[in-house]
Amino acid sequence: MEVDPIVFELIKIAVTILTASTTSIILIRNLARTQKSSTSQLIFDKCYFKIFSLIEYKLFSKELSLTEVRDIGSEIVEIFNSSEGYYYPSLKIYAERLAKSDTRNYQENWAYFSTRFSSEYDKVCAIIKIPLRSRAYRINRNQYGSWYDFLRVYFLNLEGILELIFLLFLIFMIIQFYL
Known part of the structure; x- marks a missing residue:
């Protein structure tokens, strides 16, 4: 059985287009990953590492006073302001809420910030290939809500x-x- 030359040419064109498309998708994903990785490294260096160092032993604590929560919130806002925009904006909003907390909502604000920051910190660490906090570390430090x-x-x-x-x-x- 002989294949029509026109069909054969169409198959060759389709294979070429498919190969080029697949190569393009792989290339774009790798370039995007590289860009995301370098941006995440900046976020970690300019912001998240400083915040984590500040709150590491207080993360998820239910024993913080209103004054401590406000002070921590103010310090975190200062870190965000000095990080040249390398952070996720929602975290700054939560930190501002910490700084303005009152007796009715400071523990809820702290618990919510702890949850969101812990999640974002882990995402950034995973992207830049920094080892995540182990489950033993999290359990020993009570880093769960x-x-x-x-x-x-x-x-x-x-x-x-x-x-x-x-x-x-x-x-x-x-x-x-x-x-």
């Missing part, structure tokens, strides 16, 4: 999933043994 967050920190990683499977296996074995 609720029991749900504790379970998420503990079980939503490879080690945690393997431990969960092992625990379920042990429970299954115990049940089998006693039945």
Whole structure:
């Protein structure tokens, strides 16, 4: 069976277009990743590392006073202002809320800022390939906001999933043994 030369040429054109498109997509993704990585490195260096150093031992603490929350909020706003715009704007808004907190909402504002900053800090660290805080570190430093967050920190990683499977296996074995 002979292929019509026109069809053969159309197939060659389609393969060429497909190859060029795939190459372009891969190239654009790599260039975007490089740009995102360099921007994330600037965000980390100019802003997030300073903030994390300031609040590392206070993150998610329920024992901060109103004065401490306001002072921390003011210091964080100063860090944002000196970082040449290299930060996610919503975090600055949350920091401004910390600085203006009152007795009715300061703990809620601190808990929300802790959650958002922790999440953004981890995203930036992952992009620039800085090791994330380990689950042991987070648990020892109480860097989680609720029991749900504790379970998420503990079980939503490879080690945690393997431990969960092992625990379920042990429970299954115990049940089998006693039945």
